[in-house]
Amino acid sequence: MANDAPAIQLELDMALGGLSLPAGVYQMVPGSESPFTLSNLPNQVYRAIALIQSNFTISGNGVIFHGVNRPGVAVSDVQPVFATDKNLTVGTIKNVTFKDIAFDPANAASPPNSNQRFLYGVGIDGLRFLDTIGHSRGNRSGYFAHIQNSRNIQVTGHRHDTMTGGFNLRYCENIVITDFVFNDFSEAIDLDGPTKRVVIRSGVFQGTTRRQQCIDLNDQIDASIGDFSVNNVGNIITINYKTTTPDTYGEYLDNSPVRNFQVGKRIVVSNITGSEIGDGVNNPSIYIGWDWAAGNHAGSDPVSDITLENICLEDTGFIFVREGSGLVFKNITLRSVISAPGFSAVDMRSAGANADQIGFSNLDVHIDKLRIESAQRGALKISAPSRAVVDGLITRGNNTLGGTDPDLVLTSLHTRAACCVIDNCEIEGDVLIIGDSTAVSDWKGQTLYKRNSVVCNNGRFYLSTVDGMSGSSGGPSGIGTAIPDDGSESIPVWAGGSKYLLDGLCRNQDRYYVCMTAGVSGLSGGPTGTDERILDGSVVWRPINGPLLWRYLDSPYSVLWGRKNRVGGTIILGGDAPKFIHGEHVDVEVGDLAAKGTVSKGLFVARRRTLITRGSYLVVTGVTADGANYRNLWLTRHRHGSPINIATVDTKTEGFAAFTCRDAGITSADAGCYLDPGDVVALNSNHKGAGLMLEGLRVTLDFIEY
Incomplete structure (x- = not known):
């Protein structure tokens, strides 16, 4: 096979400022000697053309660089068309531009290796790809560009088709990727190590199976990502960081132990539409956070200050959040969501199995307008948060597989002393809220x-x-x-x-x-x-x-339930959540009860569906318990004239201390605590023996409306 690489190398070495090639297919055969291994791995790198100069442009409409195998190639060899040397500091090479160039990695005619790449670049300050094309004329194979320890990188108008990988960047700064089209890929854009200041916007990702990854962000600081559409892919974006990534590029090359974790933070993902995304098991549509089963990051916070905004997906895998601080979900719509058993359409669960996980995993999220329709299971689950605000959740037609998963679940609220707020929600299904202060x-x-x-x-x-x-x-x-x-x-x-x-x-x-x-x-x-x-x-x-x-802490956890919530199903409060959920309350002054006599007094009328969560009694003069002479106090719910008991206390074994609230004994799971509009809650009392006088009796009932 002809080899055009030596001639192009010679022209490039002699050119001043640039090299414009005539249209045609150029066969690029790597040299027979490997100048270095790949990154910190033992794979040998054989390049066709050495990039050792600065300030040049390679261009040519209709130019196709065809990457082919060198003689005697090994399966593990890496074969870029263009490659710098390996251990270059940033700025060793400056101002390199590829314009209107296409790369074809297809080499099915010369197996066994398919590890062709267009560029392996290190130490470049000012690298541009303008209207470049990565396209395999055979089966999907090859990788377009691996870029490390570089800065000021621009990719504009890139088209990618039937090629395994697009752009892989590590230890780079100031990256702008815009106006792109990716078709039939395995991973399109992989920020595979520490990178800073990234913009990825305006484009399309279209796959061929629901397993392909669009964007992978590892150890990313400061990013603006979005304004694109996706179809038939596995994962739109993963945001996490690796516990195996060393601090510096030099330490990475030396395989040095990790000293500090490179935490992803300040990332905005916005304006995304798409369909046919993920498989609901191994490929969530969006993935945020770190899996502690893969490593312990105690001493370092989780990913933080992540915003997802203006996202609309249909026929999509669930969104999976393993942890994160300062998360914001705003204006997100998910329809026809697929997920594995036990996972909701938006599933958030921070690690809390041990003290390290409780200390350095976290879940701090603000949800502002989230709509979930026709999900296979429930809509939203939040587990072990430190803070959770759910504002404007709308659910419709979920549990399409016939299950009974709640549409909203807040659980393990005592783990990090959660502070939760729920308001402005229209929830068609059930709500489950669980905390347990006795576990503290x-x-x-x-x-x-x-x-x-x-x-x-x-x-x-x-x-x-x-x-x-x-x-x-x-x-x-x-x-x-x-x-x-x-x-x-x-x-x-x-x-x-x-x-x-x-x-x-x-x-x-x-x-x-x-x-x-x-x-x-x-x-x-x-x-x-x-x-x-x-x-x-x-x-x-x-x-x-x-x-x-x-x-x-004024309480081991708390849930503030707003007045503007509407729930079509049932609200279930597990553990001791009734003690720490706060909504409305009614405070009724009953006055003095004589030692003897029967009392029945209406306390309030429900105007909406209501759940009574707790109640208390207070008197102005203390009384002691008396097993023979005492009063019974009980609360009843009246519906269409039929009463049902809610809770009963007496002074037979426990008296009242003056100006000290005594619990009314309400258990919110009791049927009588659930009120329909028009139901009446009443106080009732009778006496035994000589009875007992209660002075200045006051009744307080706490409840939530839905």
Whole structure:
């Protein structure tokens, strides 16, 4: 086969500022010697043309570079048409432009290798692709461009067809990809390592199966992505970060241990339409967060400040959020959503299986106008949040497979002392809200508490804001946001050549550290600095605060239920959620009850569907319990003249303390707590024996309307 690469290399070396080629197909055969291996991998790279100069443009309408195999090719060889050297610092090469050039990686006639690429570029400042084309004239194969340790990259008007990969970037800055069309690909745009300041807008992704990935964001900081349509693909975008990515490009090439995690943040994804997306199992339409089964990122926050806005998808896989802080979902419509059993159309569940996960996973989300129709299962699930605002959820016709999944689920609310708000929602199906304050442990002295631990101390709840050791006694008290609880004096000084177990602690040079990987410490020095992972012999440490700080919580979790919600199904409050959900209340002054006599008094009339969540009684003069002479108090619901009991208390075994609320004993799961419009709630009382006088009796009922 002819090889046009040497002639083009010669022309390029001699050209000043550019090389314009006549239309035609150019056979690009890589050289016989590999100048380097691929990235930090052992794959040999054989290039057809060496990019070693700056300030040039390669152009040509109708020009096709055909990547073919070198003689004696191995299956694992990487064969780019153009490649720089490997270990180049940013700016070693400047201002490189490819214009109107097409690349064809098809090489079915010369197997066994199909790893053709157009460009492998490192160290370029100012790289442009203008109206380029990646198109295989055979089966789908090849990759268009791998770009590393570069900056100021522009891709405008790129067309991609029947090629495995598009653009893979790592350790790059200032990237703009616009006006693109991707057809029949495996992964189109892969920001596969730390990148900063990215714009990806105005284009189309069309696949051939519902397994192909459009955009993958790993370790991305500052991105604006959107204004495109998708069809017949697997995943529109994945936003996460890898616990295996080193801090710098040099460390990446050297396979150095990770010191700090490169957290994705400040990412806006907006203005997307599409259909036939994902398979509902392995390919959610949108994926956000980190799977802790793949690695522990304690010491580092999850992805943060992520906004999804103006997205409309039909016949689509579910949206899966594993964790995230500062998430915003705004103006999103999903129709005909497919998902696996146990997963809702929008499924958000942060990790909370252990103290590291509770401390450094998170779920903080604000939903503003989310419509979900014809989903296979429920609409929205939020598990173990620290904060969740659901404003404007609309659901229609879900559970198309015949199931009974609730349309809205909020669960594990006690895990991170969640603060939740629900309002302006029109929910056709059921609502399930679960929290359990009894799962909160009592404070213990001389205990390592990770961040976001929730404890109860002397009847009050507190959340730790840092990692540290609690004091020997007392624990947090009072009200505040930084309540000290210092047991750091008990943390032992680091010792060389010693065995440390997971979560073991040490003090070294006035800093404190917790063991992330068990092992034997080095003989001297010990952990120093503030890196999130510090190697010391075979031990891996991360820094902690040492002394604990606590934030007072007025409740172990809370749900504020707004007045503008409408629910077609049933509201179910699990655990002790009735204690901590807040909606409306009615406060009725009954007045004095004589020692003897029967009382029946209407308290309020339901104007909408209503669920009574709790109630209390208060008197102005205390009374003691009396097993022979007492009063019964009970609440009833009256519907069309027929009463049903809600809850009963008496003074036979428990009296009243003056100006102290006594719980009315309401269990919100009881049928009598569910009211239809026109139902009446009444207070009833009778006496036994000589009875008991109650002075200044007042009844308070808390309820939510839906």
